[in-house]
Amino acid sequence: MKRRRVLALVAEAYGSSGGIAQFNRHLLDAMALRDDLDVRALGLYGDTQCGEPDGLVWKAPFRNKAAYGMRALREALAFNPDLIVSGLIGFGSLAVLLKSLTRSRLWSVTHGWEAWQPGSWTDNWGLRRSEMITSVSRFTRNKLLAWLERPAERVKLLPNTIDLDRFEPAPRPEALERRYDVAGKKVLVTLGRLAAIDAYKGQDRIIRLIAELDDRCGPVHYIIAGDGDDRRRLEELVEELGVERFVTFAGFVPDEDVEDLYRLADLFVMPSTGEGFGIVYLEAMACGCPVVAGNKDGSVDALADGELGRLVDPDDRTALLEAIMASLVEGRRNDARIPGVERFALPPFRRRVSELIDHILPEEPGI
Template identity: 45%
Template sequence: MLFQKSLLHLWIPNMFQFTGGIQTYSAFFLSALQSLYPNIDYHVFLKHDTFSSPNFPFLPDTKFHFAGTVHPKFKTIFFATKIAGYGLWQRPNLIISTHLNFTIAAYWLKRMANIPYWAVAHGVDAWNIDRPALKTALQNADKIISVSGYTRDRLLAEQNLDPTKVILLPNTFDASRFQITPKPEYLLKRYGLTTNNSIILTVARLDRSEQYKGYDQIIQALPEIRRYLPNVHYILGGKGSDRSRIMQLISQLDLQNHVTLAGFIPDNELGDHYNLCDVFAMPSKGEGFGIVYLEALACGKPTLAGSKDGAVDALCHGELGALVDPDNIAEIAQTLIKILQGTYPHSIMYQPEILRQKVKEIYGFDRFKQSLQEIMQTELVK
């Protein structure tokens, strides 16, 4: 049982120096916890970060422990030793890990010192787990928080877990950062486009290990889309090791004038890029959830996602956007054509303010904080 003067350990891969789904979720999770329970003593252990950011609204008494300066060869053992050592020394009332891999250390702390632990399951980190030590750690966790119903269902199907211990706390987003605005002139000029162009946008990490994001399928769908919409233009934002292969694919399909690889999009331009597009499309088949969908919806944009991963949750099983078979290029093409022509049979797609309001109601930070409070109430006595 946790009390307001309790000690809480949070184990997080990183939060300040890299922006990804787990990092963003971890930041919102800590922010919500500290807003709800400001009197708890927070110790936050970060494996890859080297410093905190003044832009992050954490409580001034928060204690951060960084392992990012350690040589990569020794970082894992150093971090494991650190979290285990502090756990044995401080005996926190609860450990929460925002990555499943850290639960192996938490399991041993529970065995040695009876410290309860929770973990957060995101996506690929929680699927197809076959490591015996990790399976044991998950089975002995006091709670597992899943960011999507899809990941929860897979965990329960693949692991021997008590379903009452696996609970849902979906991703959230900062609605104040993503507003509905006209297409930004500076981006139209940057990319040599006009308001007559039908613009498709994807924002993803272009890493060879993340080809499941579906940008290949959109590129392959473009020749068919161009038959109906000659002025269509695809902007693919992100950087990574897959860029050269993508450029070859674009060249093979003779799409050099119809695709822009925008590179890394800084946070202060992300909202403008959503507002630049006419449809946000990422027909992924490996997303644990996909915060980018929420951000695009908050900008009032029609949104397309794959029907075989956690994006089903983000789009509320089709209530908030179009779900397609991520392996079916013809279906992707036809759906994007209908969306861009304004004929897709889902009127909410063309009502930006309603789209924004719905995604805020379902996935806004206030809802996230309320849901977290409901989860925590069995552990906290105010």
Template identity: 40%
Template sequence: MNIHLWLPHLFSFNGGIQTYSAFLFQALQNLYPESRYEVFIKHEVETLPSINYLPQTRFHFAGGSPLKFRTPLFAAQLIGHGLIKKPDLVLATHLNFAVACLILKRLLGVPYWVVAHGIEAWNIKNKAVKTALMEADLILAVSSYTSDRLLKEQNLDPKKVTLLPNTFDAHRFQPAPKPPYLLAKHNLKPTQPIILTVGRLSAGEQYKGYDRVLKAIPQIRQLLGDIHYVIVGEGSDRPRIEQLIAQLQLQDCVTLAGFVPDEQLCDYYNLCDVFAMPSKGEGFGIVYLEALACGKAVLAGNQDGAIDALCHGKLGALVNPDDVEAIAQTLTKILLKQYPNSLIYQPDELRNLAIDTFGFKQFQSTLARHFPTL
């Protein structure tokens, strides 16, 4: 097969779509090493050694073009190469690329698959994108929640929408003792109960729920006086969060760790006793899997793709993300080891179940089952 992959990022940015794209790329090359791959990346300019690839793979970068012109130039690049090479399949990991897919299909009959992650797949108003989704040969949704919303809102053929859930690197994320260097850096004690959230502090992503965890901290402190909350991530919402911390007088028990290098992320998961992100807008949430892989108890919202990530509560605690009291009570029970799901206190078992359900081997196997539809 001659496969064209259209990606926003692959090498240089570690957001959820980039991480998913990297695993998808790896799985394809493992499954079909004799295929020819042309990889088009919108926001990058070169390959990096962080991603392995087959020698016959060719990369095309659009990241060097001015940002305000990049979208039309990238679309022209995708369609132009498609017309010349006529791929057997185009696989796009962002729904916004579907319009270019449709143009290529109408001109040459090239089939295309697109991946639906989260907020970009909900409440779609752009008519061209809606049409492109209707005519896609397959839509890979990362969760049942994303799939259900797409089907409900876009009136798609259910046979064209299938699941390929997120996966994670089980070798990179493993249980370990609380890292002494992080305890020292943040002036924390080894026995101190620590809550962690990992996510961009973007003004457009306030749905992640870190502000509601902050509002729950005063209630948690009534029983756990030395509780500490660590938020990993940077972004435009930080000033609002700093103001909220000051209003709640939590300066002594909240740490905004800011940007954390990839090589330290696993250490931060192992620093905490419970990972909490009571979101209400996640398409899936790979951070939940990373925390589970480190054997951590996880609290998430019960209104989005986190339901899939926690297997409807089997792998963690699901709460109403708008109910601060429920968040406080549940986190308190977890930290006091009073939560009724005993699995969350068995790190090795929790990790193994996460691997069995969402590990890369399962991801690759699920992807392979879709290819006979070509």
């Protein structure tokens, strides 16, 4: 059996945190499981010896993009891949160069806002020269197709996935309950980077509702997890509204503590308007936490069109308030994950990756 060669270019995967790094780890793991693939991957950031599978050659990090590009060039010429996987639109020109030199096929992976409108000509060049593009949600796919002017059949879906062995229901963690002083309170949680470019996640919408939520179905407390340059704006809003007693800024949450944060929550709420997918929704639901999300972005895919949780217009204050209240009244079960979240488990994700590999690298006759 001929082993087909895959070279993956990603910004981050092993040794990095965040949703895209996690997606890349699952993608590379899925490819490395196949006996007929020889997979190598370069990570601009991250580290080695951080859980990469035996079937993968992983090299990271690099001191800058120039060093990364030079290593990718040497790797491609020595390895002569059949397929290049570009995990970042910004790698478009590099990926096209390597594709031209090695006569390989190109698969470009898209996630969120970076694909919703035309970028630089080099980024667009990478997408247009790709034999296959995948998007994590229908929302991102549709936004991409609106400007890319490529055949729709070239842009396929590869939704995010969740490790159900890691994210599972468990009793409310008493240590976190004491840390945040929320014993006897209904806890709302939002987890996400607090960057100005991510202000669409909607923490400010919840801050503006929290006092009324406490009046109508309290006692209630809101934990905002994550850090970034938008934190000060949100802190000032809390001070302006005088709701300090209802809100805690938890800061950066290490990966090993994320599951317990979901188990502490009575409701995970992120009324976003610009989410490419929202893997945090899957994590929360897998831990048994109900979810309220916005209905204007890729969150719709994560919640399976509302089958797995409540979707609401994030700009409709009344609708958002009522959705949160209804979820708090219903409560949560600490012993069971949200039914249906299994559709996003690792086994179906790996099967989908294999289908895509077989599509872009069809088996040659006689092999």
